[in-house]
Amino acid sequence: MSESQQSPRPDFTKAPPPGAHPPPDPQQGRAPQGYPPPAGQGYPPYPGQGRADTYGPRPLSPSDERMWGMLAHLSAIAASLVTLSFLGPLVVFLVFKDRGRFVRAHAAEALNMTISLMVYEVVLAVLFTILTVLTLGIGSVLFGLLIVPYVVALVFCVLAAVAANQGREYRYPLVFRLVR
Structure with a gap:
């Protein structure tokens, strides 16, 4: 592929914009260091770090x-x-x-x-x-x-x-x- 067809690579040397959530680090299964979530908000759960209400047996309908x-x-x-x-x-x-x-x-x-x-x-x-x-x-x-x-x-x-x-x-x- 030529350079014009490739997607632009993100520049990790710049700070993220305020309120932006970085993507999770696929090797560690969590968000990269240095990117704290905004106050009162957390990252969505990753495999192995799910909330208790999302895993386990789901109740049956009546x-x-x-x-x-x-x-x-x-x-x-x-x-x-x-x-x-x-x-x-x-x-x-x-x-x-x-x-x-x-x-x-x-x-x-x-x-x-x-x-x-x-x-x-x-x-x-x-x-x-x-x-x-x-x-x-x-x-x-x-x-x-x-x-x-x-x-x-x-x-x-x-x-x-x-x-x-x-x-x-x-x-x-x-x-x-x-x-x-």
Whole structure:
């Protein structure tokens, strides 16, 4: 390029005009020395020097909070198809717990429900096994009843999802509240 096509180079030997903000020094990530900002004004934040309100989890909008609250409950149904019913609410809880109290409450409630459901299923399976052994196999018909807690949980999950979509709180009955 010829000299006429090049942009003019700044003259750093002259003092900047009053009130002018110099560009940041790209090697140091801050403004060059000798250029104090005007009184009451600071430089815009540079990477690593941001204000606390510009970084971190951003709060969700109310409609997004309702949607993720609803999906926390419905994900328990979807994840139960692969026998990991706690996985969906756990992911929603871990990802969105700091972005809104409403989502956190619904995700924690769905997670508590799935944990309680697993505990109930294990206790019922052990109880039915003991009864089957004691009755010499006649109690094996009770294993068909293991589907009942899942059906009840399905109904309550749908009710909870509807409540979350409408912006209401929902509490599952007979649930151990381990996650808050």
